[in-house]
Amino acid sequence: MISNERAFAWGASIFVVLIALLAPLAALGKFQTLEFAYVWAFAIAIVGVNLLTGYCGQISLGNSAFMAVGGYTTAIVVTRLGWSPLATIPLAAVLSAIGGVLLGIPALKLRGLYLGLATFALALSTPSLIRHFDNLTGGSQGIYITGAGKDPFGLVEAGQLTSEQWLYYLAFVFFVLFFLFYRALLKSDVGRAFRSIRDGETVAVANGISLRYYKTLAFAISALMAGVAGSLDAMATSYVGPDSFDATIALALIVGAAIGGLGTLAGPIVGALFTVWSPIYAQVIFKGRPDIAYGVLLILIMYLMPQGVIGGIGRLLGLRRGVRERMVAVPSTPFGPVTAGVDDEH
């Protein structure tokens, strides 16, 4: 029998995919199409943060640095070597995953707050690192990527898609691929190992889980996703600069993950919608200071529903099943036990 929340999850997924596929053709203007391309790109990066912080328990405030690796890889390779933008994505993925492993190695020694501190320091120092190597990165000027909206299949040139639509579908397809990967990963032994590290390292080790292997793996995957997101973001903007990936972006990623719900499967989508659209609405309410809206919402979410929007919905839907589940093995999020429906199945 299909349970309530599984039926809901399937229905919601099909609805989201249909809307996502049709909207740019039917309803969205050029500008909005591009905005939603950012949504999917950010959703990929937030999935990465959620995997690392929400599921593996490693607080990362520095994933913006890996977005920078991806974004600059695309910008440099397209402008200097003349590659097609699409072809740079695998390279961006590999380079940022290497970056993730490099950060993951020292991070093995750090826990909780200290890891947050170190990764935040990384986020704060990223722009100055980019400015320093100005031969490669164009320094403070950044790099304008000409032809970022070009597709290798000629659909844009043939007039079948606008370049905005191409960028949108590119980001969406990558998001769907990463989302399916992340969902499968979480159901696998690897996902179980991640969660068990989050819930108690000592117990995880006692159960034969290698912290070194799984934590490094979590960093690598998370960084890879951030890198691809950075690459897609650079294409959609046609520009990268040192401030494209500063501490504000680092903050936006963790805020997005928390608002959607850390340790929830669908949280990143809600988080990405919020991250991309709230600055635009905040423009009206807070005179262009989205930070205030971010801060207030983040704190309110922490008070009212620490498992984020998706966690809150899961809770509402799973109220009845909650009692039974509490008596069996209780799945938990970084904020303690959850009643039901949040983690999908284990």
Add this chain to the structure above:
Amino acid sequence: MATDLFLVASVQGVIQQVVFGLATGGLYASLALALVLIYRAMETLNFAQGEMATFTTFIAFSLLVYLHLPYWLVFPATVVIAVLGGIAVERVIIRPVERAPVITLVLVTLGLFAIFNGLSGLIWGYVVRPFPSPFPTTPVFIGGVGISYQDLGLIGVSTAVLVLIWLFFARTKVGLMMRSAALYPESSRLLGVRVGWMLALGWGLAAGVGAVSGMLVAPITVLDPNLMQSVLLYAFVAAVLGGIDSPVGAVVGGLVVGVLLALVGTYIPNVQDLRLVFGFLVIIVVLIVKPGGLFGREHVERV
């Protein structure tokens, strides 16, 4: 002969840089001390410490420039405002999540970071403003080494703040109550110490120390809403280097970081702009090699 002269000049140069490093290091030490005060009380870091300091520095700026109040009145008034503000932030915003997991507290202080940064920008704008210094920048020559009054003033004020904080904790009853509330909350409560208010007072003191740091940083750089972001990073470095639960460590760490940055920036070519990256690397290296820092205790976890 020429090389001799060069040598003399560079020795004086080094001394000059060391003094400058101590002066800026005192500022890092103050903000690091603010972080440590909160860490000792509730084992979390306030990521918004720098932004709160920036906000109070803007308040000082308004008092000075719009109300034309004299500097030495504005200085203590701002510290008092900061202390009250810090207490209010703890009582209103932190209290509901006091016992929550680390990540919740980190996220809430990141929320505060965004709010204070946004508020500074909203109220005072992103224009870069000069902030007056109470000390002239003219140099005084001691043994052939030119040292600015400003550097000496900074060293003097930082020292005074640190000594006052130390006296407060070591010699006053409230200081003792705060220490006991942090170390043994349950027993303290039984003895009639209002632990919650001690936490709030800790936040207040931290905000006050941070305010001093902000008002002293602003004349050296310029005042804008991102004033304290790099200082916060160096304060993190200082706190980690000294041992995150050690006030003495924060001070020593701050001074070491200040001097190191001054020397590295001057004598290693082409890395002036990599100071933040240098800070990040120091954090990583210290946390790996000596996680307890120079003066802190190693963290031991019980299962």
